[in-house]
Amino acid sequence: MSKQAYVSTLLKLFRQFGYEGVTLSKISQETGLGKASLYHHFPGGKAEMAEAALTQVNQWLETNILQILADTAALAESCETNPIAKFQSMCEETNRFFNEGKNSCLWAVFVMEQSSDDLMHDRIRWAFSQWIAAIAKVLVAAGLDETLATQRGEDAMIAIQGALVLSHGLKDVAPFQRVIQQLPQQLCQGMGD
Amino acid sequence: MSKQAYVSTLLKLFRQFGYEGVTLSKISQETGLGKASLYHHFPGGKAEMAEAALTQVNQWLETNILQILADTAALAESCETNPIAKFQSMCEETNRFFNEGKNSCLWAVFVMEQSSDDLMHDRIRWAFSQWIAAIAKVLVAAGLDETLATQRGEDAMIAIQGALVLSHGLKDVAPFQRVIQQLPQQLCQGMGD
DNA sequence: AAAACTGTACCGTTCGTTCGGTATAATTGT
DNA sequence: ACAATTATACCGAACGAACGGTACAGTTTT
Numbered sequence A, B: 001m002s003k004q005a006y007v008s009t010l011l012k013l014f015r016q017f018g019y020e021g022v023t024l025s026k027i028s029q030e031t032g033l034g035k036a037s038l039y040h041h042f043p044g045g046k047a048e049m050a051e052a053a054l055t056q057v058n059q060w061l062e063t064n065i066l067q068i069l070a071d072t073a074a075l076a077e078s079c080e081t082n083p084i085a086k087f088q089s090m091c092e093e094t095n096r097f098f099n100e101g102k103n104s105c106l107w108a109v110f111v112m113e114q115s116s117d118d119l120m121h122d123r124i125r126w127a128f129s130q131w132i133a134a135i136a137k138v139l140v141a142a143g144l145d146e147t148l149a150t151q152r153g154e155d156a157m158i159a160i161q162g163a164l165v166l167s168h169g170l171k172d173v174a175p176f177q178r179v180i181q182q183l184p185q186q187l188c189q190g191m192g193d
Numbered sequence C: 001a002a003a004a005c006t007g008t009a010c011c012g013t014t015c016g017t018t019c020g021g022t023a024t025a026a027t028t029g030t
Numbered sequence D: 001a002c003a004a005t006t007a008t009a010c011c012g013a014a015c016g017a018a019c020g021g022t023a024c025a026g027t028t029t030t
Helices: A003-021 A024-031 A035-041 A046-070 A084-097 A106-113 A118-141 A146-170 A174-187 B003-021 B024-031 B035-041 B046-070 B084-097 B106-113 B118-141 B146-170 B174-187
Strands: none
Touching: A003 A024, A003 A046, A003 A106, A003 B003, A003 B106, A024 A035, A046 A084, A046 A106, A046 A118, A084 A118, A084 A174, A106 A118, A106 A146, A106 B003, A106 B106, A106 B146, A118 A146, A118 B146, A146 A174, A146 B106, A146 B118, A146 B146, A146 B174, A174 B146, B003 B024, B003 B046, B003 B106, B024 B035, B046 B084, B046 B106, B046 B118, B084 B118, B084 B174, B106 B118, B106 B146, B118 B146, B146 B174
């Protein structure tokens, strides 16, 4: 089992139970590694394990979301006036990442639990603002006002995070599915449709 | 100090740190009560304390949100065609409850942490669906289609929950403030403005 | 006096962490 | 080539501290 696989297990556990809710026994059980072995891979202990999980999420954001949104290849085409395709790709990737709404968001879990120290919270804040800025940049390139574009980026994050919370609360992924489906058009509303 | 005040302290702690993040030592320290006293008031221990906190939130929902939305007094007036005033009251109360966005939502914390047992999760689900249904009922009374009305109720919950998450993530209550301000008109859009 | 309440000491368990050590693979010296 | 050394991965056992919870004798309130 590679270290990447261990981190994936850590991510699964932390976003499911939160930082305090995860015990080293659970981690040991889930990874198959003894507690002492965990300290070989993560000398910083539980805190470093949580940071590794956060790193994986932020790397997913960079490679699977930010890169797609910032991609200038499709810009030469019709994507300039109507960037709906980009947002559809974003939503597909987001839907996959959150397992159709059945997964929680590590950022939300760590932030609400206030388990993250300042350094960790800064990395989460960076993630949120980067995602928002990437969306806004696409909309600005399509001719939207910058202030409104940023607002829509925020609204997208609000919709995704809120839908995750509500879907978990209702034990029904339908709200998240509806949000994911409607989001691209919602972001592009009032533009050259 | 009344029991109600103790429960308020419990609510504060649980929504700030989550179920697993709160220890009896913290509770004892924050309430000024010894462990024995805590078990006198809450014989069921930590689980009962968490349930008491949840009960307080759900009671707030009933008395400060559901009741206002279901109030038929203003229905005789212009509220029938334009229920924006009701939603404004709802948002004011919500804004106060979440301390302008600085507080977390206990439902979201418990649901995301998966710390709640089935009975607790059912009460949280009840709260979400009741709030949504109450909003939908107002919109239906104002002439909106039932399916769309329920969707807008869900969107309101999504907006509130998502805005809380984002505001905590960004360490900035501005997104929550904007959502609270825009929500009434957003709920009534396309109606007799 | 009876009831409600609380302080102190304590219980067994589990927490995150560390120690000492083993087995295997890679590297080095000769 | 082979032996000596180092590095990597892993684990059982145990640590002190803190966990949630309990027993019981007081104290306060009524």
